Amino acid sequence: MYKFLFCFPIIIVLCGYILWLFIKHSKDRRKIAEAIREWEMTFDAIEDGISIHSINFVIVEANVALCKLLGKTKEELIGKKCHEVFHHRCSHISSCPLDKAKNSRGDESLEIYEPVIDRWVTISVYPVCDREGKFTRAIHVMRDISERKRLEQMRDEFVSTVSHELRTPLSIVREGVSQVSDRLHGEINPKQEHLLSISLSNIDRINRIVAELLDLSRLEAGKLVLKKESIDLVKLAREVVLSFRLLAEAKKIELRQHFPEGTLEGYLDKDKITQVFANLIGNAIKFTEKGFVEVIVRDKNDYIECVVSDSGIGIPEEGIPELFSKFRQISRQSAPGEKGIGLGLVITKSIVELHLGKIWVESKLGEGTKVIFTLPKGSVIYNI
Numbered sequence: 001m002y003k004f005l006f007c008f009p010i011i012i013v014l015c016g017y018i019l020w021l022f023i024k025h026s027k028d029r030r031k032i033a034e035a036i037r038e039w040e041m042t043f044d045a046i047e048d049g050i051s052i053h054s055i056n057f058v059i060v061e062a063n064v065a066l067c068k069l070l071g072k073t074k075e076e077l078i079g080k081k082c083h084e085v086f087h088h089r090c091s092h093i094s095s096c097p098l099d100k101a102k103n104s105r106g107d108e109s110l111e112i113y114e115p116v117i118d119r120w121v122t123i124s125v126y127p128v129c130d131r132e133g134k135f136t137r138a139i140h141v142m143r144d145i146s147e148r149k150r151l152e153q154m155r156d157e158f159v160s161t162v163s164h165e166l167r168t169p170l171s172i173v174r175e176g177v178s179q180v181s182d183r184l185h186g187e188i189n190p191k192q193e194h195l196l197s198i199s200l201s202n203i204d205r206i207n208r209i210v211a212e213l214l215d216l217s218r219l220e221a222g223k224l225v226l227k228k229e230s231i232d233l234v235k236l237a238r239e240v241v242l243s244f245r246l247l248a249e250a251k252k253i254e255l256r257q258h259f260p261e262g263t264l265e266g267y268l269d270k271d272k273i274t275q276v277f278a279n280l281i282g283n284a285i286k287f288t289e290k291g292f293v294e295v296i297v298r299d300k301n302d303y304i305e306c307v308v309s310d311s312g313i314g315i316p317e318e319g320i321p322e323l324f325s326k327f328r329q330i331s332r333q334s335a336p337g338e339k340g341i342g343l344g345l346v347i348t349k350s351i352v353e354l355h356l357g358k359i360w361v362e363s364k365l366g367e368g369t370k371v372i373f374t375l376p377k378g379s380v381i382y383n384i
Helices: 002-023 029-045 064-070 082-086 097-104 146-181 190-221 233-243 245-250 270-286 317-322 344-354
Strands: 049-054 059-062 108-114 119-129 135-144 228-232 254-258 265-269 292-299 303-310 359-363 369-376
Touching: 049 064, 064 135, 097 108, 097 119, 097 135, 119 146, 146 190, 190 344, 228 233, 228 270, 233 245, 233 254, 233 265, 233 270, 233 292, 233 303, 245 254, 265 270, 265 369, 270 292, 270 303, 270 344, 270 369, 344 359, 344 369
Parallel strands: 254 292
Antiparallel strands: 049 059, 049 135, 108 119, 119 135, 228 265, 292 303, 303 369, 359 369
């Protein structure tokens, strides 16, 4: 629905512009004037800042909303090149959506902070082609998203602050419960031991949630710094698999591993890649009641491919696109156990992409799930 509403102004502009071109050559001047007036009224009534550009970046028409957003009159905009007006530059920016649209012949968009007007905006470009398919004009839409950005920043700061404030008291509580559970302050009966074990388990769960919130906050703020070094990915994967052996045995799940002989070197952040494997293996065991969980590392010449698959309950096809969305969990009612907050895969995807890798999911309901991700090989240093 939201996507339709966003495209609605474009439809109006395109229809109006085509109508304007059509009636431009009409002999009935009165009808021409009325049609143009109606189109201009509709054009100016749209709340988003809209302009029509030539393929050479020249503004040929602009609506009232754009003039207000930029603090300029139509006369100051029409005939000027868009990068001169929008960015105060003598040439277009490297990420210019109009420049990209000229190459792709498709819709392009960009989210950017504009210091000229002190606003965060989304800039979307929609090509207009003639009957021969030649790109002749472009509809340029600028939407002010400053308020949304402000709310996002407030949310991120809140999450970061709360997460930091929770860590210290949680550590103190865990240490106290742990000491009692270990009988450092006297004997306890079996019922007390059971209750303390449940408490420790839940404290650890809260700690994991706090850690995920902090990781997400750093990732979104661009403050997560990778500490890269040359590591053997086969050795790392084998160590992570070993750490899940007892959990898999407790659920009577076969934990398989297939690794190449020798080593596979990658220039990676060891802790973060360990976190990726741990998230994926933990999820696979969690949502598998019988059968197996398999971890594979393959040499693909230019890169390393890693696979974590299971014989679990699988994921419905319509749910796969939502897997990497924040605070979204695909319903898997047949899987008991603790619930998370839907950040593990978001963080996993971000870590893989920070390493210039890719990650995707293959799954069918009732047939298990396979998560594949790739990582660069060798010791090439990337500036992240």
